[in-house]
Amino acid sequence: MRLRNRPWFLKSVLLVLLILPLILFLLPAHFFDKGQSVCLSVLLFDTTCYGCGITRAVHHAIHFDFKTAYAYNKLVVVVLPLLIYVWGAEVFKLYRRLKNPPEKKNGF
Numbered sequence: 001m002r003l004r005n006r007p008w009f010l011k012s013v014l015l016v017l018l019i020l021p022l023i024l025f026l027l028p029a030h031f032f033d034k035g036q037s038v039c040l041s042v043l044l045f046d047t048t049c050y051g052c053g054i055t056r057a058v059h060h061a062i063h064f065d066f067k068t069a070y071a072y073n074k075l076v077v078v079v080l081p082l083l084i085y086v087w088g089a090e091v092f093k094l095y096r097r098l099k100n101p102p103e104k105k106n107g108f
Contacts, residue, residue, distance in 0.1 A: 007098065014094045017087065021062070029063040032056045054079055 003009055032055055041049040057072035061080050069076045 005097075005101075007101065010094055010098050014091065014098065017091050017094070021087070024059065024062055027059070029060055029065055029068075032059050050075060058083065 037043065037052070039049060039052050041047055042052065051073075053072035054075060057069040057076035058080055060066075060069035060072065061076050069080075073079075
């Protein structure tokens with residue numbers, strides 16, 4: 001059986017996916033506001049890109065500070081719902097795989 005099909009592995013991944021948003025919510029809203037940018041566009045060309053500030057924007061939106069989130073990056077209104085959808089779909093998929101494990105095949 002492959003590692004990704006083992007129940008303990010699926011449970012571990014599901015646990016991480018469920019705890020990660022809680023950890024991000026428990027971090028202060030200004031946690032990612034300071035520090036040097038890791039954006040290659042800023043580091044190499046000293047110019048901002050469409051993704052600049054999206055991490056800070058999403059983190060502020062998670063804390064319901066939508067005005068600051070929108071100020072950091074206006075694309076947060078698109079990115080955050082997509083992130084929530086992808087996260088929910090992955091959690092649901094893992095939950096279904098745990099409830100209905102694949103049948104074992106014979107060695108033939």
